[in-house]
Amino acid sequence: xPSQIIQVFPxxxxxxxxxxxxxxVQVPATNACADTYIAQVHCIFQAVAKKSQTLPRYLEDSPxxxxxxxxxxxxxxxxxxxxxxxxxxxxxxxxxGRIFRxxxxxxxxxxxxxxxxxxxxxxxxxxxITATNAMExxxxxxxxxxxxxxxxxxxxxxxx
Numbered sequence: 001x002p003s004q005i006i007q008v009f010p011x012x013x014x015x016x017x018x019x020x021x022x023x024x025v026q027v028p029a030t031n032a033c034a035d036t037y038i039a040q041v042h043c044i045f046q047a048v049a050k051k052s053q054t055l056p057r058y059l060e061d062s063p064x065x066x067x068x069x070x071x072x073x074x075x076x077x078x079x080x081x082x083x084x085x086x087x088x089x090x091x092x093x094x095x096x097g098r099i100f101r102x103x104x105x106x107x108x109x110x111x112x113x114x115x116x117x118x119x120x121x122x123x124x125x126x127x128x129i130t131a132t133n134a135m136e137x138x139x140x141x142x143x144x145x146x147x148x149x150x151x152x153x154x155x156x157x158x159x160x
Contacts, residue, residue: 004113004114005114006021006023006041006044006111006114007019007020007021008020008021008041008042008043008044014132015132015133016132016133017132017133017135017136017137018042018136019132019135020040020041020042020135020136021040021041021114022038022039022040022041022070022114022115022116022117022135022141023038023039023040023041023065023067023111023112023113023114023115024036024037024038024111024112024113024114024115024151025037025038025039025067025106025110025111025112026110026111026112027106027110036112037069037070038069038070038072038087038115038117038143039067039068039069039070039104039106040067040068040070040135041065041066041067041111042066042067042068042103043065043066044063044064044065044108045063045064045065045066046063046064047059047060047064058107061107062107062108062109063107063108064105064106064107064108065105065106065107065108065110065111066103066104066105067103067104067105067106068089068090068101068102068103068104069090069102069103069104070087070088070089070090070117070141071087071088071089071090072085072086072087073086073087073088073140074086076145082142084118084142084143084144084145084146085142085143085145086120086140086141086142086143087117087140087141087142087143088139088140088141089101089139089140090102113151115143115144115147115151116143116144116147117135117141117142117143117144118141118142118143118144119134119138119140119141119142120138120140120141120142
């Protein structure tokens, strides 16, 4: 597959909530198939050893990503009008009642490809949503499996 760019920008004047791309993550599973996840990348970084210490090889070899996962809530068969998967942000609540989006750190090599998420607006669109804030304001999206043949093949044949 050709190289792709994943953009992850912190909040700025242009992107007040940041600009973080979504990706298809494939993690080797215990069985023959890989587990496939949808995630939004919030940070790309490289682990660095302290002076006179060495890192384990798996931390030296690949940049790391901080991601927040989405849950698949509907398949193309569930919504034949759109014909796409529907995904929703995952939220957790801690013991103090604070609601947060849990995250995970994964190696860059676990990313299969960048993907396109389309906000689900419902019957009435929120007029405050723009191209610069849609990935942070919305909680539910369509996964555009028609934008790329690798995404299409992974989602339609890899998950079934």
